[in-house]
Amino acid sequence: xxxxxxxxxLKLGLRYIENKDFIYNLKVVRRTDMRVVHYLNQFFxxxxxxxxxxxxVSSQEGAIGPGRLLQQLIDGESEVVNxxxxxxxxxxxxxxxxxxxxxxxxxxxxxDLFVAGPCFEAGRYGVAAGAICAAVSAQVxxxxxxxxxxxxxxxxxxRQEIYIIDSGANVGAMSxxxxxxxxxxxxxxxxxxxxxxxxxGYIAQGIVRDEILEENAATRILDMIIAKTAGKSYKSELxxxxxxxxxxxxxxxxxxxxxxxxxxxxxxxxxxNPDNMPPIAAEIWGSYDIASLDDLQSGDYDVQHRGYDNxxxxxxxxxxxxxxxxxxxxxxxxxxxxYEEFLSTSGLANPIANSRRLGQEMAKKLKSAGVxxxxxxxx
Amino acid sequence: MTAxxxxxxxxxxxxxxxxxxxxxxxxxxxxxxxxxxxLRRDIVQQALDALSSEVSET
Numbered sequence: 001x002x003x004x005x006x007x008x009x010l011k012l013g014l015r016y017i018e019n020k021d022f023i024y025n026l027k028v029v030r031r032t033d034m035r036v037v038h039y040l041n042q043f044f045x046x047x048x049x050x051x052x053x054x055x056x057v058s059s060q061e062g063a064i065g066p067g068r069l070l071q072q073l074i075d076g077e078s079e080v081v082n083x084x085x086x087x088x089x090x091x092x093x094x095x096x097x098x099x100x101x102x103x104x105x106x107x108x109x110x111x112d113l114f115v116a117g118p119c120f121e122a123g124r125y126g127v128a129a130g131a132i133c134a135a136v137s138a139q140v141x142x143x144x145x146x147x148x149x150x151x152x153x154x155x156x157x158x159r160q161e162i163y164i165i166d167s168g169a170n171v172g173a174m175s176x177x178x179x180x181x182x183x184x185x186x187x188x189x190x191x192x193x194x195x196x197x198x199x200x201g202y203i204a205q206g207i208v209r210d211e212i213l214e215e216n217a218a219t220r221i222l223d224m225i226i227a228k229t230a231g232k233s234y235k236s237e238l239x240x241x242x243x244x245x246x247x248x249x250x251x252x253x254x255x256x257x258x259x260x261x262x263x264x265x266x267x268x269x270x271x272x273n274p275d276n277m278p279p280i281a282a283e284i285w286g287s288y289d290i291a292s293l294d295d296l297q298s299g300d301y302d303v304q305h306r307g308y309d310n311x312x313x314x315x316x317x318x319x320x321x322x323x324x325x326x327x328x329x330x331x332x333x334x335x336x337x338x339y340e341e342f343l344s345t346s347g348l349a350n351p352i353a354n355s356r357r358l359g360q361e362m363a364k365k366l367k368s369a370g371v372x373x374x375x376x377x378x379x
Numbered sequence: 380m381t382a383x384x385x386x387x388x389x390x391x392x393x394x395x396x397x398x399x400x401x402x403x404x405x406x407x408x409x410x411x412x413x414x415x416x417x418l419r420r421d422i423v424q425q426a427l428d429a430l431s432s433e434v435s436e437t
Contacts, residue, residue: 054402089401092383124401127385153386248393248434255431266404312403318419319406325416325423335427373430375423377404378381 034078034189037106038067039116039132041125045085050309053124055087057101066178070115073182075190082109089308091128098128099135106140113185114140118147118167118177119154121349123307126154134161143188145181151351155203156243163194164203169349258372261339263362265347266313266320266379267305277304277346285345285358287365290338295324307348308379320377339371347378380404380426394429396422 042052044065063071063080071080084102091098106114114136116129126148133144138161147165148154155164163184167177180201187194197204213220220237227234252258268288269277275286282304290296296317303310303320318324326338343362347355366374381387382398398404405419 092401123386124383127383153389156389157385243389243391246391246393251433252431255427260427260430309402312406312408315408316406319403322405322419322423325405325420328420329423329427375380375426375430377398378383378387379401379404 033076034074034113035109035111036067036071036074036078036080036113036115037082037084037102037109037111038063038070038080039084039086039102039114039129040065040067041091041119041122041128042085042087043122044117045083047085047087050306053087053089053309055085056090057084057086057098059084059101059105066118066174067115069175070178070182073179074113075182075186078113081111086128088122088124088128092124095128095131099132102132103135103139106136106142111140112142113189114142114144115181115185116144116146118165118174118181119149119152120147120167120171121149121152121169123153123349126152127157128154130154130158130162130164134158137162143185145184145188147177147181150203151349159203160205160207163188163200163205165201166203252373255335256333257336259337259339259370260326260335261341261343261366261369261371261374262321262323262326262377263343263366263374264320264377264379265305265345266308266377267303267310267346267348268313268317268320268342268344269302269304271300271302273302273304277344279304279306279346280348281350281354282346282348282358283354285343285362287341287343289341290321290323291340293323294327296321305346305348305379313379320379322375322377336372339366339369380422393434394426394432396425396429398422 042055043049046065047055060083061081062083064083067080067083071078082105084105086098114133116133117125119125119129129146133146136142137144145163145165147167149167149169158164165177165180165184167173184194184200184202194200224234267277267279269275269286270288275284277284277286298315298317301314301317303313313320321342329335330338345358380396380398381404382401384395384397387395399407399418399422405422407415407418
């Protein structure tokens with residue numbers, strides 16, 4: 001069968017084996033160059049949407065979703081060796097457990113780099129990604145990076161501890177965001193200096209560094225004042241803190257005479273959504289009569305909020321606005337009165353300035369109605 | 380009242396009560412109706428206790 005084997009064939013065969021060996025060795029080198037572990041939520045991890053938000057943590061070999069592009073963008077031969085996926089609700093409710101799981105996985109994988117996200121505006125995802133990155137950085141000591149929109153609550157919790165690339169809100173910018181993440185990782189692993197936030201695309205950490213400037217402070221501040229007076233743009237050298245402290249209101253002295261109102265950002269509205277409450281970035285709030293109700297009935301309400309699985313609240317709205325229990329307390333004399341309406345909005349992906357306005361408007365109404373205290377329920 | 384208390388604290392809330400879960404701050408679909416109502420009563424009572432207690436800045 002076939003051609004008789006001669007010396008040339010033997011040489012070819014030898015070269016083939018050598019090449020194969022060479023390729024094999026290359027692969028071994030590649031696998032040990034830069035090992036990356038990547039954390040994703042259930043959505044970007046390809047498990048599913050909000051209905052899978054309670055999915056527990058799992059770990060898979062290799063890159064998934066955004067990790068595939070990410071590993072190509074990191075310098076040298078990098079490989080996402082492990083992708084850890086967890087549902088947003090599970091992560092938010094079991095943060096310590098998830099953090100330990102990820103730290104252990106990173107150690108076991110002998111990872112050189114750790115990445116979480118990008119999370120964009122997803123709040124639970126951002127909080128989990130930030131906490132996990134901070135833990136990996138502190139406990140394992142390898143470079144970490146995540147990305148989220150500036151409005152993500154994860155930003156203010158973790159911006160000082162880790163580099164958070166500003167992803168903006170648009171998921172369509174995924175590849176540009178991953179490029180920025182890879183760039184900062186490259187610098188971190190090579191121990192290169194990280195530039196200004198605006199150059200590198202990360203969210204300012206509030207670190208003040210010495211810098212030599214040509215002009216002194218007096219000249220710079222005058223330039224700013226002139227620009228400000230002329231209505232031109234200028235850049236302050238001070239960064240503002242996002243949240244001012246809120247003075248604690250005094251305690252309610254006598255609950256048995258107090259009127260208590262319920263406010264929720266969980267998006268509960270009467271069936272048919274009479275005010276057209278949007279399920280995301282709501283600019284309005286509603287006020288709905290409960291004066292004659294002892295218990296909120298399933299079927300009488302809708303939920304306008306796309307950030308959590310609404311089925312449990314639809315099954316029993318008291319799980320969000322606890323009219324049943326408050327009414328019992330009112331009848332027992334433990335509280336004076338349940339305010340005749342509950343106030344509701346959709347607290348999802350809402351810019352802070354807008355949320356603040358909604359809160360102020362609600363407070364004004366409740367104050368003028370003589371409400372003494374508010375229970376705010378938040379999903 | 381929320382399951383995600385770090386966010387509540389981050390924005391400066393003065394009185395924060397731990398809710399049961401993100402999908403139901405005051406409920407639990409895994410337990411019986413009676414137990415769930417007792418849980419809800421307990422969480423509301425914690426909120427009332429917080430409202431009637433003076434708090435100081437930390």
